[in-house]
Amino acid sequence: MPTYDFINKKTGEVTELVMSMNDLDKYKADHPEMERYFGNQGTSAIYGNPKMDDGFKEVMSKVQSEHPRANLSRFT
DSSP states (O other): EEEEEEEETTTTOOOEEOOOOHHHHHHHHHOEEEEETTTTTTOOOOOOOOOHHHHHHHHHHHHHHTTTTSGGGGGG
16 A cells, blocks of 8 residues: 655644555545645665666667757767
């Protein structure tokens, strides 16, 4: 079952709830003081310039040749 984060608009308290998508609509209707909160999303950082795969470079080169106005030079 999905997990949803909500923030209380008045107190700022974040609550994590597990419920079905069907129950989500009912919960939002029954609790107008609560708002979906997306601040706890996992993020990953990439430092530097990751190496691009040669196959990816080839595909981007073909796309660039078919679409000359596209600026895909950083991928080729």
